[in-house]
Structures are given as C-alpha cells and as structure tokens.
Amino acid sequence: MISIKKIGKLKITAIALLILGTTTIIKNSHANESASSLLSKSSNQSDPQIITSTQGMVVSSQHLATAVGVEILKQGGNAVDAAVGVGYALAVVDPCCGNIGGGGFMVINQADGEEIFLNFRETAPLQATADMYVGKSEEASQQGYLSVAIPGTVKGLEYALANFGSLPRNKVMEGAIALAEEGYILKAGDIEILQQSKKKFADDPEIASIFKNNNQDYQIGDRLIQEDLANTLKQISLKGESVFYQGAIAQKLVQASQENGGIFTKEDFTNYQIEAKPPLSCTYRDYEILTTPPPGGGSTLCQMLSILEGYPQSREKSTQQIHRRLAAMLFAYRDRNKYLGDPNFVSVPVDKLIAKEYGAELRSQIGDRAIEPKTVGFHTTEPEGQNTTHYSVIDRWGNAVAVTYTINSYFGAGVVAPETGIILNNEMDDFTTIAGKPNQFGLIQGNANRIEPQKRPASSMTPAIVKKNDQVTMVTGSPGGSTIPTTVLNVILGVIDEGKNINQAVNTPKIHYQGQPNVVLSEPSALTKEQVKELTAMGYKIMPFRQWGAAESLAVEKNGFVGGQDLRRPAGSAQGF
Structure with a gap:
C-alpha cells in the first residue's frame, strides 16, 4: 500500500495512478492506432472526425x-x-x-x-x-x-x-x-x-x-x-x-x-x-447544468464553474487563466473531501458549496501564486476506480x-x-x-x-446535461475516478468559453489538479513549454501523463446533433441517423 508521505519518491506513473486508479487505453475500432496517436491527429485538425445526424445520436x-x-x-x-x-x-x-x-x-x-x-x-x-x-x-x-x-x-x-x-x-x-x-x-x-x-x-x-x-x-x-x-x-x-x-x-x-x-x-x-429526484442544477454564464446531487460529483463541477464564472470569457488559455482554473479545482476538491457523502446519512451543504457568493469568496483568495493545499485545510481525496464508463x-x-x-x-x-x-x-x-x-x-x-449498512459510497461520477434557454445544448460525462469532474469541466469550458465544437472540446488535451497528491496532471500538449515553466515558477508541480477519461459527449446545434467521441478510447463511436 502506498503512503501519501512517500509521494515525492514515487515514479511519475505511480503518482498519477494514485489519482486515476488503473488506466487503460483501448485499441479497437480505429485499426491499430493508439489513442495517443489519434489524439495527436485530432489536436492538429479543426474538426476531428465530425459525426452528425438529425434523428438521434448515441455516443459510447x-x-x-x-x-x-x-x-x-x-x-x-x-x-x-x-x-x-x-x-x-x-x-x-x-x-x-x-x-x-x-x-x-x-x-x-x-x-x-x-x-x-x-x-x-x-x-x-x-x-x-x-x-x-x-x-x-x-x-x-x-x-x-x-x-x-x-x-x-x-x-x-x-x-x-x-x-x-x-x-x-x-x-x-x-x-x-x-x-x-x-x-x-x-x-x-x-x-x-x-x-x-x-x-x-x-x-x-x-x-x-x-x-x-x-x-x-x-x-x-x-x-x-x-x-x-x-x-x-x-x-x-x-x-x-x-x-x-x-x-x-x-x-x-x-x-x-x-x-x-x-x-x-x-x-x-x-x-x-x-x-429518483430532481438533478442538481447550477448555472454558468447563460447556461444551466443538470448533474448529480450527492453522493455524486456534480457539486464539485458546479463549484468550479461558480468560481470561474467571475472571470472574463476568453478563447485563449493564458498561464493566468490556467492558474485560476487550477485554483478553482483545488478549492472544489477540498470541499468535496470535507463534505461529500450519502445525504441520507450525512449533511452535505450543497446550496452553500455552489452558491455564487461562496464562489466569489473563494475567487477573492486566488492571487498570483499557487495555493498550498495545506494552507486551505485540505484533506485527502477518495476516488472510485477508473474502470467506469x-x-x-x-x-x-x-x-x-x-x-x-x-x-x-x-x-x-x-x-x-x-x-x-x-x-x-x-x-x-x-x-x-x-x-x-x-x-x-x-x-x-x-x-x-465511513461504512454503514445500506449507505452509498461517495462518488465522483458526474453525468451532465447542459441547457440554454430551456433547450438541451450538450450531453456529457466521463469515467476517470476523481478526475471526472475536471474532465467534464474542461469539456464545458471548451465549448462555452473557448468556442470549440463538441468533438474538439472532448479531444483537447486537459489538466487535472485535486490538491492531494499535490501535482498537476497534464496530458501531452495540454500545456506549452513556456506555460510549464511559468506555472512551475508560480509553485505548481507539473506532471506529464499520457491521458485519462473518456468524455463520450454530444451537442445539439442548429441543423441537428453532433457527436463528440473521445479518442482516448478508440473502441468507442458516435453514431446517429
């Protein structure tokens, strides 16, 4: 069993697996191409593998x-x-x-x-x-x-x-x-x-x-x-x-x-x-997000969005914007680990966690340097396995x-x-x-x-439906243990703030930070060399890692549905008719 105290001595993949659980890259329907090569290709295309339909769509x-x-x-x-x-x-x-x-x-x-x-x-x-x-x-x-x-x-x-x-x-x-x-x-x-x-x-x-x-x-x-x-x-x-x-x-x-x-x-x-109950609902800019109440990870997603909503909308990912996103992740995971559990057994202050006022309070604490997890009362996390779909x-x-x-x-x-x-x-x-x-x-x-009879364990799973003016615009979610809320966050921000289509947003290299272990996971090409240098100078520990998650998503556009199949799992597909 690996101790948190030994993290500094672990190899890169071992530390990443603490966060991700067991990760596997599936190679199937895309001949013998690896997920890494497919992602590399998609990042160099304006519209990677666009699948559209008018009568319905499934992405898995x-x-x-x-x-x-x-x-x-x-x-x-x-x-x-x-x-x-x-x-x-x-x-x-x-x-x-x-x-x-x-x-x-x-x-x-x-x-x-x-x-x-x-x-x-x-x-x-x-x-x-x-x-x-x-x-x-x-x-x-x-x-x-x-x-x-x-x-x-x-x-x-x-x-x-x-x-x-x-x-x-x-x-x-x-x-x-x-x-x-x-x-x-x-x-x-x-x-x-x-x-x-x-x-x-x-x-x-x-x-x-x-x-x-x-x-x-x-x-x-x-x-x-x-x-x-x-x-x-x-x-x-x-x-x-x-x-x-x-x-x-x-x-x-x-x-x-x-x-x-x-x-x-x-x-x-x-x-x-x-x-069976109403989903957790929160807003980001002009959009409504329907997602999981406790014991799911929806409140973590909504809290990150609440913090980030106070910053100007931008299509560019500057080092400062990445820093703000990492800080929002840190605050949300701190509260997740402190409060999240089965609401039939423990009190989870969801309304406070996703409130705009609380988001503004946390946003005011974000300065120009990385925030040390221990300085904000951080506890360790409790992710489920990667082997989710x-x-x-x-x-x-x-x-x-x-x-x-x-x-x-x-x-x-x-x-x-x-x-x-x-x-x-x-x-x-x-x-x-x-x-x-x-x-x-x-x-x-x-x-x-803690274990109690008939209790449900806490979870990071965050299936989400995004709406605007009461109409569905996006359906998303991902596997990935504790990385799930940040994967969904990256997809939503990619579409709403960065102007990407759903396939681009899903397949854009991403980052993840949960405070413990105190490292930022970074997929290949998620950060430029200059951004890594600048973030390191700000106090972050950047850890390159191949990839994680599989945000099988779709979007509703003017002329129909657009599939966002995640190339991290090449066996998958977006299909419609």
Whole structure:
C-alpha cells in the first residue's frame, strides 16, 4: 500500500495512478492506432472526425453498444429506451467497466421539460460495519465477495424504462442478448484488457471460465460468447427486475457470497431501492447544468464553474487563466473531501458549496501564486476506480440522457456468481474501510464516507446535461475516478468559453489538479513549454501523463446533433441517423 508521505519518491506513473486508479487505453475500432496517436491527429485538425445526424445520436466507449442504441432509436424508441439498451449491451462488450453487477447515475431531460436524476449507486450490505476490514488483508475490500456492495444497475435501468421509456423490455434488450449469446470478435484492445487483468482471473474459476479460452489466453480474432450472461439477460428480459432482486438471480448471488466469505443476505436485495429526484442544477454564464446531487460529483463541477464564472470569457488559455482554473479545482476538491457523502446519512451543504457568493469568496483568495493545499485545510481525496464508463443519448424529439456507471476496479471484485455471468463490483473499497489507512489508490478517506449498512459510497461520477434557454445544448460525462469532474469541466469550458465544437472540446488535451497528491496532471500538449515553466515558477508541480477519461459527449446545434467521441478510447463511436 502506498503512503501519501512517500509521494515525492514515487515514479511519475505511480503518482498519477494514485489519482486515476488503473488506466487503460483501448485499441479497437480505429485499426491499430493508439489513442495517443489519434489524439495527436485530432489536436492538429479543426474538426476531428465530425459525426452528425438529425434523428438521434448515441455516443459510447464501445461501438457495438453504440450500434445497439442507434438501432433502438431507429425502431422508434426514445432516448431512455436507447440508454437502457446501451447499458445492458456494455455489460457484454465492455465487461471490464460496463455492468449489471455495479451501479451508477443517470440524468434525464425530457422533451417536455421534466428533469430527473436516478441514483442507482450500490449500497453497503445490511451486515456491513465500519470496522469490517480491520485486521483483514489489504485486498479484503478490493478482491472477493467481501468487497462487493449491493448492485443497483438493473434496478436503475428497469426504473428508467418503466417510467420514461416507450418500448417493451424484450425489444430494448434483444441487442445485448444477441451479443452475449452469439458472441463478438475480440480486437486488439479487448485482448489488451484481458491480458492486463489475468491476475484477477486467477482467483475465481467462474470468471476464468468466461475470459479464458479452455485455460488459454484469448487471441485477436477469437469470438467471445457469454452463455450464462445471455441466460441472465433473458431472465431479466422476461421477468424484469424482480428476478434479479427477489428471484433466482438474487438467490444465486446470495448463495455465492455466503459460500465464499461474503455477507450478502436476501434482504439486501429485497430492500434495495433506487432514488429518483430532481438533478442538481447550477448555472454558468447563460447556461444551466443538470448533474448529480450527492453522493455524486456534480457539486464539485458546479463549484468550479461558480468560481470561474467571475472571470472574463476568453478563447485563449493564458498561464493566468490556467492558474485560476487550477485554483478553482483545488478549492472544489477540498470541499468535496470535507463534505461529500450519502445525504441520507450525512449533511452535505450543497446550496452553500455552489452558491455564487461562496464562489466569489473563494475567487477573492486566488492571487498570483499557487495555493498550498495545506494552507486551505485540505484533506485527502477518495476516488472510485477508473474502470467506469459513460455514454450520452438524444432522440429526434429532444429527450436527452447522460449515464455514468461503474464496477470500480477492472473487472470489479474479480468474481462471478456461478451460472449468472455477472461480474460483481468491489465498491466497498470506495468507503472509508479503515480510518487513516490508504485505499487501493494510496489515498485516505474521510469520516463522512465511513461504512454503514445500506449507505452509498461517495462518488465522483458526474453525468451532465447542459441547457440554454430551456433547450438541451450538450450531453456529457466521463469515467476517470476523481478526475471526472475536471474532465467534464474542461469539456464545458471548451465549448462555452473557448468556442470549440463538441468533438474538439472532448479531444483537447486537459489538466487535472485535486490538491492531494499535490501535482498537476497534464496530458501531452495540454500545456506549452513556456506555460510549464511559468506555472512551475508560480509553485505548481507539473506532471506529464499520457491521458485519462473518456468524455463520450454530444451537442445539439442548429441543423441537428453532433457527436463528440473521445479518442482516448478508440473502441468507442458516435453514431446517429
């Protein structure tokens, strides 16, 4: 386990991984080009890979899942129908990150103006306690059944479909079922993911039986068929959420947990509920942002925007403007780490954090030099894993959906309950597992996020819908652990302040700063050599890092929809019709 005190001695990639968790560059649909080369090309083009449509659009990190969503739209489904179909499809074709064994957030803006936030984040089991990992191995909260929280994805997707969809469940799920039952051809990026995760497959024969080919490694061109997952999806298609939370699937999950050191009970599943409420709303210049209330990262995004709104709008990124953006990030992450938690268990002063007056107060403290994190009462951060995925959807009627969901680490807890094909999350590590002790990312978490039964862990996930004059202009979000709010910030500022189109904003190299570790992550070409020199003189520690996040986004323009596919995950695509 890595201590914060040792950060100064760590190599660049090790420090960055404290912030990002495990990062992976997927190489798939863009032949053999790396994400880095694609980004380099896009930064030299005025309009990289522009995809437009007039009847609907889906953008995700896996092109097969994107195609499932577009087909649903073509069949007359609305954006929620497509979002549900994509969610199930990603569980098949993006198994490291897409899921039905995890949880997440969904923001919906209906064409009639109704705005909805769905919280289907996982919850701690009823038998969970604040000290349940004391005296256990460091992997207890990260690997195996004791690390698994109660999944919420199926309940969330089914609630969305029942309340806001228009097509029957079997039509929405048929694409995902076909991909699981008939399989799909593995590309270079798929193999890379499997190779990086071989250690996870070693401890659980069920997950190994899926992602090993007769005990051998899969090769490029092999077909991956997931029969158990196909059967699970068929059961959900026929019976809905009840089979997952009260029926045969729940029984299998509980049995597997109890036989392998976990603490699941059937009551954990029958008691699980999602939350449906209005999204968090804040403004920036003439725009409204709809995003996640606690325990999500929306308040962090809104606080940064509130601080930066007081500065003049400019298309140029001067060193001074970058400094101001970094200071805004620092203040917002300080408050995130101090206050953020499940609002059903702790008080989170959201109204204060996103208030314009508070933004002005913080802005007045930004001078000409870097602010030392310790001088503003900074605490350490608590990011979830990088192995999350985001997708954006809009339909011909103007209904828009932003979804970010996760299983935390790569392939979650590394376990699959027999006969289910469901990869289970390790979200318990997102809680404060042991007071004062770093989690798997080397970071210490706060008391507001301590483990309690049925509590949801704090999250940085920040799906967002941007509106102007009550009309949707942008749908965005990203994976990336604690970097998610700053990734979304960079996209929004890129469009609104810097005049970029959505594809340019998504693929522009970006920066991230959260105060602990006290380094500024910088993607290649995000800063000029002169800016690095000037920022260093101001007191910042600049750390070059290859790339992170995948802000699969879209924009609404005068003549239709424009896709913003993030080239950091080349397997993805923006598709419309």
